[in-house]
Amino acid sequence: MSTVLSVQNLSKAFGGVQAVEDVTFAVDAGEMRALIGPNGAGKTTCFNMLNGQLKPDSGDVLLGNRSILGLPPREVWRRGVGRTFQITATYGSMTVRENIQTTLLSHHRQINRMWTAARTLFVDEAMALLEQVGMVNQYDRACGVLAYGDLKRVELAVALANDPQVLLMDEPTAGMAPRERVDLMALTAEIASARNIAVLFTEHDMDVVFAHAHRIMVLDRGRLIAEGAPNDVRNNEMVQEVYLGSGAVHGVGSA
Amino acid sequence: MKIVKTHLLTAGIAVGLVAGAAGSAGAQTIKIGDINSYTRLPGHTVPYRRGAVLAIEQINKSGGVMGKKLELISRDDKGKPGEAVKVAQELFLREKVVLVSGSLFSHVGLAISAWAKRNKRLYIAAEPLADALVWSRGNKYTFRLRPSTYMQAAMLAAEAAKIKKAKRWAPIAPNYAYGKDAVAAFQKVLKKLRPDVTFVGAQWPGLFKIDAGAEVQALAKAKPDAIYNVTFGSDLAKFVREGKLRGLFKGRLVVGLLTGEPEYLDPLKGEAPEGWLVTGYPWYEIKANDHATFVRDYQARWKDYPRIGSIVGYNTMLAIHAMLKKASSTDTEKMVAAMRGLKFKTPSGPIMFRAIDHQSTMGAWVGWTKLVNGKGKMINWKYLDGAGYLPSDAEVRKMRK
Amino acid sequence: MGELIVTILTGLSSAASLFLVAAGLSIIFGVTRIVNFAHGSFYMLGAFIGYTMVQAIGGTIVSYWVAVLIAALVVGLIGVLMEILLLRRIYHAPELFQLIATFGVILVIQDVAKEIWGNEDIVSPRAPGLDGAVEIFGQRLPEYDLALIAIAPMVLIGLRLLFYKTRWGTLVRAATQDRQMVAALGVNQRWLFTGVVFLGSLLAGLGGAVQLPKGGADLLMDFGIIAEAFVVVVVGGMGSLGGAFLAAILIGLLNVFGIQIFPNSTLVMMFLVMAVVLVFRPWGLLGKPETPAATGTEIPNEPLRPAVPMVKVLAGLVLAFLIALPLLQELFPTVLDPFVIVQANEILFFVLFAAALHFIMGPGGMVSFGHAAFFGGGAYTSALLVFHFGLPFELAFPAAPIGAALLALIIGWFCVRLTGVYFAMLTLAFAQIAWSIVFQWTEVTEGDDGINSIWPSDWVTPLVLYYLTLGLTVAGVLLIRRIVFSPFGYALRAGRDSPLRSEAIGINIRRQQWFAFTISGAFAGVAGALFLYTKGSIAPTSMEIARSFDALLMTLLGGVEALAGPVVGAAAFKLLEDLFAASEYWRGLMGITIIALVLLLPKGVAGFAQTGVGRRLGLSRAEEVRA
Structure with a gap:
């Protein structure tokens, strides 16, 4: 397997507080990689640096072998990094399919067309994506009335629309019922392997993490303290300490 | 709140009545359109309408004209030229007026005038002071009653020129065309009469937005012998108060355009400035030309004394009456012909509409302010006929092209 | 030396009243997110009521200030009245919708004040004990200026104590920082809002009453x-009292020194200051970036869909009527007099103007407070080309959208960096600069007298102009629709x-917004050119704030969420104006009608389609229920 995303010595401080410190890792194509850690460990900061929302103080982010450092999020996306958010971000004034179509229009650089009705463009592609996430039946509904789990699926379809090499998923299952969580992550894993996409996700639910991650990284106070296969991480003393210390042991050791 | 509600209710009914009346009045009357800024500057325009209504009532009482009564239909132009053009169209197309009259703001008057020219309708401008209205932008269908900015400024300048010690002048005027024109005209005439004067540190506060303390400071800094004031309304009140408190007027001659008009002088009450040379309207002392009768009738009708707006409104209607008598027709071309060179009598003296530029010879009163029984009055005033301050025929021809 | 000190003190004193008013505005906005246009009316009421109170009881030093305080309290209570009777019922309406309600209040208060206090300006007596002047290094300064200089910091300290030492104040601060927090406060929320409006209105009233001895x-x-x-609030930073204080002083001082150096700067000074501040500090001097600015429009959770058949039929009928109108007028002159053509013509170009604004306000989510700049910009482009170069109508008219678009391109470049109310205020600032x-x-524009006698070519008879206006407006509205769905x-x-x-x-959102802003400017420019050639004149009044607000009111009245909103809103607004035009009390009648409409149709007139009744009538699709 080939490395798609490599992160080298990434650091970021906010007014004296070191949010991320000297983080280095690499993710391979087709791999499901989890980034876990207690609240405030620096996961979201890390994510925001990967897709260009934040500028790191030092370090580099390489996509393939080209640096994407300093590019705005929209450019990072164009290079093939998709993203989903902890709180879903979809377009309320559009139907489910229009959400996907808008993304496809942007992907194909057609958003400056002013004459043709957008609704008639990339219909088949949009439907195919909805098919993949199991949302075909609801294509004409408003995003505002969808169940939360369905909304997450729409977001996944949006994130897949530009054929990404890397998918960043911030807390993909937050706010979902347990049953839905498993379904969504199973779906993600399936798509990732079928399309050979590298998925990097943060997650609080350890059941989800240990069930789907190929490898797991643990972040604590901005530093990467462990990285390895699920079993290695589970048995890592430092990890146990961090989680016991913070009192937030979910599924560690039980999965 | 109760009073208010009733008023609004009556207003609502009034709307209905006006709408109903419009259809039924028929050809029994000759309708005169009236456009003015009734909500933007009611302090000036409401007296105007009262003067106009009084004149119409008197004309109708004495039999009207051409066997018909006159009917005045008023509209608010909201201080916007576009709105004024629209109500002019409404008055002609819906109310079937024979002419439109009135208006106060120059930009409004100029817009109506341009429309009147295009549509070949008669417009008798009452008060817009812009010189352009009858000169550089004058046209066949527009006539103006009041002496223009240039005329009034020239009158003041002629009087001010007589005061030898005033050599260094500082003007203050609202920051818009009227203010600029008033300063330019005054400067031009005064310099012609007195080559030794200089003008320093002109101040241009925004209209009705004066920061009086700051303006007074700035004027004092220029150390003038004399001040030429063009501010009016709430600006004037603030300017006078700050100027007095800060000693700006001490030992200085102040000349004020329009300052002596009751609209602007009376609200100042006991704080009215003393010893200013001003144009204004000493209605309480004018006796010639049956002016006293006008004052009596006006007070009886409105339980209020006349302002400068009142006499202008009154005279405007007298002009229309005289014109209709002369024309014996409501055909626009015939009315225009009758307006040219029209002579008629008014409480302010005989007036003529010059054929060459359609400006009337109505003049202005120039005098000195003084506190009398805690009220600002004009003393040692004289009426200056407008005819003496109008450009020559050659000049007019050059301007009107 | 003395001159400098007195000049500075003069600037400080003129800042006082402005600070009080701005502080009130800022507090109300901070908590309720209501852009309260009626705030100026409360300031005016403070002055009138203050005058009446001073006349009644204010003979001595103590009773004078009692009178001032009573006036402020009364105005505060009037604010409460407005909050309970009006605002409270429409907090759930889209943001900024309350703006039209407060505009209705302005109109009503204008007529009420005119009825009670008459037409003439009122000059108030000086304050007892402070009616003279003091000498400072040989320069005189009114004693009352010193009082004003003291009042502003006193009020600032009082407000800080209130906000930092009381529970109520803590709640207000929490609500200012985080709107979501307010919802979590439960039952207190209502009275918190009422209390805030009371305090804000009281400050406006106080501002009006304390300036009485200055005028x-x-x-x-x-x-x-x-x-x-608004300028003071925005320059200082929304919701920041200290910022408002600083901004008021800054503007007061700049004014007093500005007019000594550039006496002509009076009209534009404060808007220049605001533009500069916003360009370099987008959240004002002391504002915080994270303070959520009002987005202006609520993000709808219903998809925007093409019109349902019923609406298309209705629109077709209206269009057919408008096309046939000149003919109908000739056939039935007793029912339809020739003026209806003029009315229809005027409604049409305002529809286009409102639709242009709606394009960025609705789909774009950008609220412009300065769209008259492009309306006037288009009109002046044509007028200047005719006036200076004698261009014929056929060339000058099409130049209007180009001129307006260029202006929008320049102004938009700065504005799209900002969002929400800051965006709105920057558009206002640029519009005012353009206006001034x-x-x-x-020498070039003929100043405020305007440019007259700009008429179309002879082949464009009034009838042709009507059809041209109709054609361009319909085409414009349809084109905007097309773009919205593109x-x-x-x-x-x-x-x-x-x-x-x-x-x-x-x-690239900014780029998208920038282009949309430019397109909107072009359409507004067409509306402006139609205005010019219909009226024959153009004056700066067509670029002033009031004209921008006309478009804003029309759009909001129609309903921001509906694409038909600006069309319906402009038509309703203009028809109401015409209905009341003959009445001396048109403002009061207009105000009451607007308030009634706001209360009855909180989603705008076109929003009626999305009510239960509207849906049943087939004006919009059935609502989807949440799964």
């Missing part, structure tokens, strides 16, 4: 102060619905 009360005070108060250039550059429109809406997501899918 008095008149009927133009309300509009005079409101723009300035037209107003003061007399990929460009989707990307624009995407930027409004979720900036985060849009950036994450490769959409």
Whole structure:
């Protein structure tokens, strides 16, 4: 397997507080990689640096072998990094399919067309994506009335629309019922392997993490303290300490 | 709140009545359109309408004209030229007026005038002071009653020129065309009469937005012998108060355009400035030309004394009456012909509409302010006929092209 | 030396009243997110009521100040009345919708004040004990100026104590920082809002009452102060009292020194200051970036769909009527007099103007307070080309949208960096700057007298002009619709619905907004040119704040969420104006009608389609229920 995303010595401080410190890792194509850690460990900061929302103080982010450092999020996306958010971000004034179509229009650089009705463009592609996430039946509904789990699926379809090499998923299952969580992550894993996409996700639910991650990284106070296969991480003393210390042991050791 | 509600209710009914009346009045009357800024500057325009209504009532009482009564239909132009053009169209197309009259703001008057020219309708401008209205932008269908900015400024300048010690002048005027024109005209005439004067540190506060303390400071800094004031309304009140408190007027001659008009002088009450040379309207002392009768009738009708707006409104209607008598027709071309060179009598003296530029010879009163029984009055005033301050025929021809 | 000190003190004193008004505005906005245009009216009421109270009881030093305080309290209570009777019922309406309600209040208060206090300006007596002047190094300064200089910091300290030492104050601060918090406060929320409106209105009233000895009360005070108060709030930073204080002083000082150096700068000074501050500090001097600015429009959770058949039929009928109108008028002159053509003509170009604004306000989520700049910009482009170069109508008219678009391109470049109310205020600032250039550059623009006698070619008879207006307006509205449903429109809406997501899918939101702003400017320019050639004249009044607000009111009245909103809103607004035009009390009648409409149809007149009744009538699709 080939490395798609490599992160080298990434650091970021906010007014004296070191949010991320000297983080280095690499993710391979087709791999499901989890980034876990207690609240405030620096996961979201890390994510925001990967897709260009934040500028790191030092370090580099390489996509393939080209640096994407300093590019705005929209450019990072164009290079093939998709993203989903902890709180879903979809377009309320559009139907489910229009959400996907808008993304496809942007992907194909057609958003400056002013004459043709957008609704008639990339219909088949949009439907195919909805098919993949199991949302075909609801294509004409408003995003505002969808169940939360369905909304997450729409977001996944949006994130897949530009054929990404890397998918960043911030807390993909937050706010979902347990049953839905498993379904969504199973779906993600399936798509990732079928399309050979590298998925990097943060997650609080350890059941989800240990069930789907190929490898797991643990972040604590901005530093990467462990990285390895699920079993290695589970048995890592430092990890146990961090989680016991913070009192937030979910599924560690039980999965 | 109760009073208010009733008023609004009556207003609502009034709307209905006006709408109903419009259809039924028929050809029994000759309708005169009236456009003015009734909500933007009611302090000036409401007296105007009262003067106009009084004149119409008197004309109708004495039999009207051409066997018909006159009917005045008023509209608010909201201080916007576009709105004024629209109500002019409404008055002609819906109310079937024979002419439109009135208006106060120059930009409004100029817009109506341009429309009147295009549509070949008669417009008798009452008060817009812009010189352009009858000169550089004058046209066949527009006539103006009041002496223009240039005329009034020239009158003041002629009087001010007589005061030898005033050599260094500082003007203050609202920051818009009227203010600029008033300063330019005054400067031009005064310099012609007195080559030794200089003008320093002109101040241009925004209209009705004066920061009086700051303006007074700035004027004092220029150390003038004399001040030429063009501010009016709430600006004037603030300017006078700050100027007095800060000693700006001490030992200085102040000349004020329009300052002596009751609209602007009376609200100042006991704080009215003393010893200013001003144009204004000493209605309480004018006796010639049956002016006293006008004052009596006006007070009886409105339980209020006349302002400068009142006499202008009154005279405007007298002009229309005289014109209709002369024309014996409501055909626009015939009315225009009758307006040219029209002579008629008014409480302010005989007036003529010059054929060459359609400006009337109505003049202005120039005098000195003084506190009398805690009220600002004009003393040692004289009426200056407008005819003496109008450009020559050659000049007019050059301007009107 | 003395001169400098007195000049500085003069600037400080003129800042006092402005600070009080701005502080009130800022507090109300901070908590309720209501852009309260009626705030200037409360300032005016403070002056009038203060005058009446002073006349009644204010003979001595103590009773004078008691009178001032009573006036402030009464105005505060009037504010409470407005909150309970009006605002409270429409907090759930889209943001900024309350703005039209407060506009209705302005109109009503204008007529009420005129009825009670009469037409003439009121000059108030001086304050007892402070009616003289003091000498400072040989320069005289009114004693009352010193009082004003003391009052502003006293009020600031009082407010800080209130906000930091009381529980109520803590709640207010929490609510200012985080709107969501307010919802979590439960039952207190209602009275928190009422209390805040009371305090804010009281400050406005106090501002009006304390300036009495500097001048008095008149009927133009309300509009005079409101723009300035907004400038102070925005320059200082929304919701920041210290910022408002600083900004008021800054503007007071700049004014007093500015007019000594550039006496002509009076009209534009404060808007220049605001533009500069906003360009370099987008959240004002002391504002915080994270303070959520009002987005202006609520993000709808219903998809925007093409019109349902019923609406298309209705629109077709209206269009057929408008096409047939000149013929109908000739056939039935007793029912339809020739003026109806003029009315229809006027409604049409305002529809186009409102539709242009709606394009950026609705789908774009950008509220412009300065769209008259482009309306006037288009009109002046044509007028100047005719006036200076004698261009014929056929060339000057099409130049209007180009001129307006260029102006929008320049102004938009600065504005799209900002969002929400800051965006709105920057558009206002640029519009005022554009206005003052037209107003003061007399050699080129003929100044405030305007340019007259600009008429279309002879072949464009009034009838042809009517059809031209109808054609261009219909084409414009349809074209805007087309763009809204095109990929460009989707990307624009995407930027409004979720900036985060849009950036994450490769959409350059600013660029999209900038182009949309320019397009909107071009359409507004066409409306302006139609106005010019219908009226034959153009003056700076067509670029002033009031004209911008006309478009804003029409759009809001119609309903921002509906694409038909600006069409319905402009028509309703203009028809109401015409209905009341003959009445001396048109303002009061208009105000009451607007308030009634706001209460009855909180989603706007066109929003009626989305009510239960509207849906049953087939005006819009059945609502989807949440799964």
